[in-house]
Amino acid sequence: MKAIAVKTDESRPQLIDVPVPEPKEGEALLRTLRVGIDGTDHEVIRGNHGGFPEDDGYQILGHEAVAVVEDSNGTALEEGQLVVPTVRRPPAGTETNRYFERGEPDMAPEGHYVERGIVGAHGYMSEFFTSKPEFLVNVPDSFAKFGFLVEPVSNSEKAFEHAYASRSAFTWEPESAVVLGNGPLGLLTLAMLETSTSPFDRNYCLGRRDRPDPTVDIIERLGGTYVDSRDTPVSEIAAVHEPMDFVYEATGYAKHAFETVDALAPNGVGALLGIPSDWEFEVDGGSLHRNLVLENKALFGSVNSNYEQYEAAIDRLKEFPEWFVDEFITGVYSPENAEAAFEDGDGVIKTVVEFDTR
Amino acid sequence: MKAIAVKTDESRPQLIDVPVPEPKEGEALLRTLRVGIDGTDHEVIRGNHGGFPEDDGYQILGHEAVAVVEDSNGTALEEGQLVVPTVRRPPAGTETNRYFERGEPDMAPEGHYVERGIVGAHGYMSEFFTSKPEFLVNVPDSFAKFGFLVEPVSNSEKAFEHAYASRSAFTWEPESAVVLGNGPLGLLTLAMLETSTSPFDRNYCLGRRDRPDPTVDIIERLGGTYVDSRDTPVSEIAAVHEPMDFVYEATGYAKHAFETVDALAPNGVGALLGIPSDWEFEVDGGSLHRNLVLENKALFGSVNSNYEQYEAAIDRLKEFPEWFVDEFITGVYSPENAEAAFEDGDGVIKTVVEFDTR
Numbered sequence: 001m002k003a004i005a006v007k008t009d010e011s012r013p014q015l016i017d018v019p020v021p022e023p024k025e026g027e028a029l030l031r032t033l034r035v036g037i038d039g040t041d042h043e044v045i046r047g048n049h050g051g052f053p054e055d056d057g058y059q060i061l062g063h064e065a066v067a068v069v070e071d072s073n074g075t076a077l078e079e080g081q082l083v084v085p086t087v088r089r090p091p092a093g094t095e096t097n098r099y100f101e102r103g104e105p106d107m108a109p110e111g112h113y114v115e116r117g118i119v120g121a122h123g124y125m126s127e128f129f130t131s132k133p134e135f136l137v138n139v140p141d142s143f144a145k146f147g148f149l150v151e152p153v154s155n156s157e158k159a160f161e162h163a164y165a166s167r168s169a170f171t172w173e174p175e176s177a178v179v180l181g182n183g184p185l186g187l188l189t190l191a192m193l194e195t196s197t198s199p200f201d202r203n204y205c206l207g208r209r210d211r212p213d214p215t216v217d218i219i220e221r222l223g224g225t226y227v228d229s230r231d232t233p234v235s236e237i238a239a240v241h242e243p244m245d246f247v248y249e250a251t252g253y254a255k256h257a258f259e260t261v262d263a264l265a266p267n268g269v270g271a272l273l274g275i276p277s278d279w280e281f282e283v284d285g286g287s288l289h290r291n292l293v294l295e296n297k298a299l300f301g302s303v304n305s306n307y308e309q310y311e312a313a314i315d316r317l318k319e320f321p322e323w324f325v326d327e328f329i330t331g332v333y334s335p336e337n338a339e340a341a342f343e344d345g346d347g348v349i350k351t352v353v354e355f356d357t358r
Numbered sequence: 359m360k361a362i363a364v365k366t367d368e369s370r371p372q373l374i375d376v377p378v379p380e381p382k383e384g385e386a387l388l389r390t391l392r393v394g395i396d397g398t399d400h401e402v403i404r405g406n407h408g409g410f411p412e413d414d415g416y417q418i419l420g421h422e423a424v425a426v427v428e429d430s431n432g433t434a435l436e437e438g439q440l441v442v443p444t445v446r447r448p449p450a451g452t453e454t455n456r457y458f459e460r461g462e463p464d465m466a467p468e469g470h471y472v473e474r475g476i477v478g479a480h481g482y483m484s485e486f487f488t489s490k491p492e493f494l495v496n497v498p499d500s501f502a503k504f505g506f507l508v509e510p511v512s513n514s515e516k517a518f519e520h521a522y523a524s525r526s527a528f529t530w531e532p533e534s535a536v537v538l539g540n541g542p543l544g545l546l547t548l549a550m551l552e553t554s555t556s557p558f559d560r561n562y563c564l565g566r567r568d569r570p571d572p573t574v575d576i577i578e579r580l581g582g583t584y585v586d587s588r589d590t591p592v593s594e595i596a597a598v599h600e601p602m603d604f605v606y607e608a609t610g611y612a613k614h615a616f617e618t619v620d621a622l623a624p625n626g627v628g629a630l631l632g633i634p635s636d637w638e639f640e641v642d643g644g645s646l647h648r649n650l651v652l653e654n655k656a657l658f659g660s661v662n663s664n665y666e667q668y669e670a671a672i673d674r675l676k677e678f679p680e681w682f683v684d685e686f687i688t689g690v691y692s693p694e695n696a697e698a699a700f701e702d703g704d705g706v707i708k709t710v711v712e713f714d715t716r
Contacts, residue, residue, distance in 0.1 A: 107528045107654055109624035158527075166524035166656060169516075170465045257647040266467035272651050279644030286637030289615040292659030293630050296465055298524060299657045301650030 002335040003126035004035075004353060005058040006045050013045055013061055013342050015335055023130040029071040030083065030136070032355040034332075035125045036064035036148040037341055038184055039252070043275070044118055045342070053092075053114075053121050062125030063087045063117035066139065066147030068358070075133045082143060082358070083136040084150040084314075085129070088113040088304060089121055106158060106304035115304075125338070127355050137310040144358040146317070146325045149188065153313035154305035156189045156248070159271040161309065163246060166269050166298045174245030175201045178227065178237055178263060181250035182207030182215040184350045185273065187328060189248050194222045195319040204241060206234065206251075214347055218327055234259035244268060252276045257299070258283050266295040271302055360693040361484035362393075362711060363416040364403050371403055371419055371700050373693055381488040387429040388441065388494070390713040392690075393483045394422035394506040395699055396542055397610065401633070402476055403700070411450075411472075411479050420483030421445045421475035424497065424505030426716070433491045440501060440716070441494040442508040442672075443487070446471040446662060447479055464516060464662035473662075483696075485713050495668040502716040504675070504683045507546065511671035512663035514547045514606070517629040519667065521604055524627050524656045532603030533559045536585065536595055536621060539608035540565030540573040542708045543631065545686065547606050552580045553677040562599060564592065564609075572705055576685055592617035602626060610634045615657070616641050624653040629660055 001020045004013050023029045041061050052059045069081045077083075088105040090096050091114055099108035117123020139147045164172075177193050177200045179186045186205060193203045203224045207215060219226045225241070232240045234256055243265030249256050252274030260270035291297065305313075331351035333341035341351040359378045362371050381387045399419050410417045427439045435441075446463040448454050449472055457466035475481020497505045522530075535551050535558045537544045544563060551561040561582045565573060577584045583599070590598045592614055601623030607614050610632030618628035649655065663671075689709035691699035699709040 102529050104528050107625050109653060161527045162524075162654075162656075165527035166520075166658065168526060169519045169523035170462050171460050254643040254647040257650070258643060267465055272647060274647065275651055276644040276647050278642055278648075280640055280642050282638050282640050283643065284636055284638050285612040285616060285641065286634040289612040289630060289632065289634050289659075290636075292615070292657070293633055293661050295467060295659065296520075296661060297659050298520075299650070300524065301647075301653065301655050303651050303654060 001127035002355070003060045004062065004335060004338045005060045007058045008052060011045055011047060013339055015338060016058060018126065020128050021130045023071065023073045026075065027130045027132050028069055028073050028075050028077045028136075030067040030085070030129050030131060031070040032065060032067045032124055032127055032129060033144055033357060034066050034148050034352045034354050035062040036152070036350060036352050038064060038152060040118055042342070056122070060122035060126050061117050062123035062353070063115065064148040064151040065124035066143060067124070067129070070128065077133050077136070082139050082141055082147060084139050084147050084310065085116070085124060085131050086135045086137065086307065086310060087115050087118065087151065089116060089135065092120065103308070104306050106306045106309075125353055137307065137314070139314055141358070143314070143317070146329065148352060149317060150310055150313045152185050152188055153192065153316055154309040155273065155302070156185070156192055157309040157312040157316065158305040159248065159273060159302040160192070162300055162302055163269045163271050166300060167267065170267070172267060174199060174268075176203070176242050176244050176265070177246040177248065178204040178206060178244045179248045179250060180206045180234060180256050180260070181274075182209065182219065183250060184328070186250040187215060187218055187349065189250060190219060190224050191222055191320050191324055192316055194224060195316060197319065200246065202242070204237070204244070214327065214330070214349060218324070218349070221323070221327070222321075235262040237263045238265070247271070249274055254279050255281065258288060260299065261288050261291055261297060264295070264297050267297070269298040269300070271300060273302055359485035360713070361418045362420065362693060362696045363418045365416045366410060369403055369405060371697055373696060374416060376484065378486050379488045381429065381431045384433065385488045385490050386427055386431050386433050386435045386494075388425040388443070388487050388489060389428040390423060390425045390482055390485055390487060391502055391715060392424050392506050392710045392712050393420040394510070394708060394710050396422060396510060398476055400700070414480070418480035418484050419475050420481035420711070421473065422506040422509040423482035424501060424508075425482065425487070428486065435491050435494070440497050440499055440505060442497050442505050442668065443474070443482060443489050444493045444495065444665065444668060445473050445476065445509065447474060447493065450478065461666070462664050464664045483711055495665065495672070497672055499716070501672070501675070504687065506710060507675060508668055508671045510543050510546055511550065511674055512667040513631065513660070514543070514550055515667040515670040515674065516663040517606065517631060517660040518550070520658055520660055521627045521629050524658060525625065528625070530625060532557060532626075534561070534600050534602050534623065535604040535606065536562040536564060536602045537606045537608060538564045538592060538614050538618070539632075540567065540577065541608060542686070544608040545573060545576055545707065547608060548577060548582050549580055549678050549682055550674055552582060553674060555677065558604065560600070562595070562602070572685065572688070572707060576682070576707070579681070579685070580679075593620040595621045596623070605629070607632055612637050613639065616646060618657060619646050619649055619655060622653070622655050625655070627656040627658070629658060631660055
């Protein structure tokens with residue numbers, strides 16, 4: 001079957017031919033429809049984020065997928081059901097551990113999980129893949145074209161949940177939010193903040209693009225305010241716009257983690273989602289520390305998501321405006337043209353590799 | 359009456375003579391027993407933390423008090439009742455605001471409160487003071503000698519509550535904690551962690567003192583492990599001892615806020631309580647940011663406390679070992695000798711000014 005992989009010591013994705021995987025007992029065979037590409041895939045390709053599965057000289061990419069149950073193989077799954085697979089699995093050679101047993105694989109520390117398509121396990125960017133039913137979330141038939149967005153949206157559902165939890169010891173009535181980053185995750189998160197069930201009244205999204213630009217168009221069409229970081233650095237957002245009850249960092253730019261404290265309103269919370277490399281720089285650590293304390297501010301890091309957050313993401317995606325997916329998915333590529341799907345360029349927002357259609 | 363105050367443009371506490379305050383309608387008159395001294399008082403004296411009450415050329419110090427209802431003045435208070443006053447009040451000229459109405463004055467941002475003895479209002483370091491009943495918490499008669507500890511303990515109750523809240527979106531079963539700082543607040547917090555109702559099994563306390571030292575004795579008698587920061591910097595605590603599920607910073611040393619991230623176990627949370635001055639220094643911001651994200655770590659700042667946290671502090675203090683208060687309170691001074699109560703020295707842990715006894 002066709003698969004998109006990166007080989008050891010190479011740093012470009014390529015089409016390879018591998019055998020269709022055989023589902024083991026208790027596993028089903030899934031037929032892949034679409035697989036989205038995000039920043040993590042680029043990090044896997046650069047080799048600075050993940051690790052390859054044992055004994056294989058390649059890593060099949062892809063962790064944002066939507067697929068169909070092809071062969072239930074004796075499991076309770078219904079053949080033809082549309083599903084989205086979760087990402088984390090117990091490490092090779094283990095069946096489970098307490099994080100998976102609790103339904104909280106997202107909270108497992110390093111060594112207690114592998115991640116399909118990212119570290120230690122093959123991903124979903126192939127015509128077929130296998131999975132235990134417990135790692136598959138049913139999605140409605142209407143999700144065939146964009147169900148792969150459930151994974152990134154679920155990561156933000158987790159971040160929102162942790163943000164609310166961190167402010168649950170007092171009355172928190174947030175109104176303003178800024179998303180740092182107008183990449184795919186940033187735009188999805190802005191769309192989440194703009195749904196009718198979101199309590200946020202005024203949402204901003206930071207980028208560094210000249211108009212006309214399709215991400216700026218999406219920000220404004222969603223109802224958000226575009227903040228050009230070249231005019232308004234994060235540390236000045238509070239003064240130029242307003243102090244933010246919630247800051248969502250999706251840039252991976254380490255200085256933003258610290259500037260988030262400046263952008264926050266008293267009692268606000270910042271969620272950090274980016275994964276930067278080492279970088280030493282100077283901060284006014286005294287001011288940051290004091291500001292966190294005297295204004296009861298909070299910061300937290302968040303990675304991955306759990307099953308319930310996938311289900312929340314499905315409900316959230318149903319609330320997105322109809323035009324959003326069409327504007328957001330800027331490229332659909334066949335496996336043969338997958339290399340082009342990984343290229344950045346003017347007007348590119350979200351690209352996907354399509355293996356099959358419903 | 360006698361009061362201990364600092365005058366404008368001076369930077370030492372002194373005994374002054376001021377009229378006994380007249381309780382307004384709805385206020386009671388309180389007779390002060392003891393008032394504790396902490397780091398905030400030293401900051402008020404240095405003039406870099408608080409502001410003086412309007413129109414007065416002096417600030418009466420003291421925010422950790424235990425007192426007796428002297429004249430209920432028509433309020434529902436019972437004369438002779440032992441009470442501890444809270445610290446925050448609505449700003450001068452205002453009756454209340456939403457933070458006070460919610461019972462959450464601790465979450466009020468700057469401008470929405472004054473703090474008795476700290477900023478904008480006189481403290482309790484005088485023979486008498488006045489207060490509305492809603493800002494007084496009843497304490498048992500047995501608290502006459504140490505009831506002033508309810509205030510600092512309540513600040514840690516708040517920090518604990520916010521720490522739990524911030525980890526409430528998943529199963530958090532903390533076992534290990536380190537308190538950064540063996541000052542009075544640090545030792546009180548260690549004692550809280552060591553009470554039988556605390557879930558923490560292994561607690562550490564950081565200081566920089568040579569043995570023999572009374573704070574080290576208290577740490578060990580409580581059951582904690584003393585960590586000498588000259589041998590084991592905060593950034594190495596995880597490797598030398600163990601990663602910490604909870605870090606409580608009570609040093610006001612800004613680098614500790616950042617090193618807290620290194621000391622934390624995955625999914626851990628750090629509470630920052632210190633109030634440092636501006637200080638620029640270099641950090642590996644990329645590593646810090648990445649570490650927060652990939653290990654789901656959280657940091658938050660916490661200041662002040664609310665009425666319920668005062669009540670929790672009362673219950674907590676009942677759990678302290680009997681010997682603790684005697685070892686902890688190292689000096690009791692008369693108003694005439696109050697200046698000495700503000701001096702640091704070998705063997706000094708917590709000093710109090712005693713205006714009266716029960």
